[in-house]
Amino acid sequence: PLLVHPDDLPRxxxxxKAVxxxxxxxxxxLRVVTKSGAYVPGEFMATxxxxxxxxxxVLGVARDITDRKRAEEALRHLNEALEEEIKRIAHALHDEAGQLLASVHIGLAEVARELPPHVSRRLEDVRGLLTKIEEQLRHLSHELRPTILDDLGLRPALEFLADGVSRRTGLQILxxxxPGKRLAAPTETALYRIVQEALTNVTKHAQATRVTIRFARDGRVLxxxxxxxxxxxxxxxxxxxxxxxxxGLIGIQERLNAVGGTLNVISTLGSGAELVISVPAETGSADSDSPRR
Ligand SMILES: Nc1ncnc2c1ncn2[C@@H]1O[C@H](COP(=O)(O)OP(=O)(O)OP(=O)(O)O)[C@@H](O)[C@H]1O
Ligand SMILES: [Mg+2]
Known part of the structure; x- marks a missing residue:
């Protein structure tokens, strides 16, 4: 009987051979077999x-990583559940709050008609503000769950996000x-959420004027x-x-663990901050530049 899981044998x-x-x-x-015949995931180092x-x-160390694998799996489920919840909130914001605001608009217009001109002119200002709120709400609900991410991919979705943050905060974002070809859906979602938190951190803590988000493909790593x-x-x-x-930073690390990515935070007081994120650049589906549903 094989010691290593047949699927893992080539690796x-x-x-x-390398060693x-x-x-x-x-x-x-590698998954290795135990006495009971079950496979357990192990992490190996060999020199x-x-x-x-x-x-x-050959000097080797093997570690049973069953618990870590289980935790990562649980985290993946949790992330999926969260994404569902976010989707629900985004739709509620967009549909329900949006509808309510639209009714307020109509109501105000009706009231304005029955008022003397100098008063109704002041109502115009209020309606102007209302329109702004509507726009922001729309933008926010799309940022929460960007359908652009599914339809067009990471870069357009991030540009949309950056645009909204820029307009709200005055931060210049490049x-x-x-990112190249479409990545696996969980990886794209993770990257989007990570950039979202990173930008929130910059607006909350950094007092920065400029942020650059840069993608570089390095073989099978993005x-x-x-x-x-x-x-x-x-x-x-x-x-x-x-x-x-x-x-925030813990969440970023955990999201990356779940998709096999890594985080490096480089910063010193007085000279800005940089998050370096690497994820495996495996594509999600066979034809990877097309929309995903
Ligand atoms: N871009 C940044 N510039 C300056 N300081 C930062 C930046 N990003 C993070 N920090 C510092 O790192 C700390 C940890 O960030 P983290 O996102 O984990 O927590 P938080 O933003 O304080 O809270 P939360 O994300 O839970 O709302 C922040 O409190 C802040 O001091
Ligand atoms: Mg934060």
Whole structure:
């Protein structure tokens, strides 16, 4: 009987070969069989043991990562549930609140007609404000659950988001580079949510005037960096903070764990902040530039 899950065998062989060639492969995951016959996920590190340029052995460490896998799976479910809830709220905002505001509009117009001109002119101002609220509400509900993300992909969705944030806050936001082919849906959603939180952080904490969101494809990894020109912060101090900790950066990290991505926060006081995000750039479906439903 095989020690390694049949589906993982080619990878296992490749890693083993790499070690025998004297290379140090990156940490890898394999499912291995236990005494009871069940497969458990394991994380492996292997290093060739050299003596006088000769391979004399292999040093390996394996760790049972069942719990981590289970936690990641739970997190994925939780994220999906959250996305559903967000969708519901977005629709409620868009449809119900939007409808209510429209009725207020009509009501005000009726009242205005029965009032003397100098009073009804003041009502005009109020209706102008109402129109602004309607626009903002519409924009917000689309940002919450951007159908553009499903239809057109990450870059247009992020431009839409950036546009809204810019208009609300005066922050200049540039989107550079292209994410390339469509990614798996959970990955795109994760990236959108991450940029959303990153921009919120910049408006809340950074006192910045400019943010650049840049995409770069590096083989099978897509890198997305979000950099601002604000106050910056002491990353280690924030990470070590106990008690009243924010959820934003932790949430970003957890979203990335669920899609196999990584986060690097680079910042020092006085010189802005940069989030470097890497995600696997596997495409979601066979034809990957088309809308997704
Ligand atoms: N772009 C940034 N510029 C300056 N400081 C930042 C930036 N992003 C994060 N920080 C600092 O890092 C801390 C942690 O951010 P995080 O998003 O985890 O929490 P939060 O924004 O304080 O709260 P929450 O996201 O839960 O509303 C912030 O409180 C802030 O001090
Ligand atoms: Mg935050």
């Amino acid at each position: 296992a062989v490749a890693f083993f 025998l060639d004297g290379r140090v492969p990156p940490t890898f995951e 060739p043991l050299m003596q006088d340029a000769q391979l004399v052995g 989107v550079e580079g292209a 890198r997305c960096t979000i950099r601002d020109n604000g106050t910056g912060f002491d990353v280690l101090a924030v990470q070590a903070r106990r008690g009243a900790r924010g959820l």
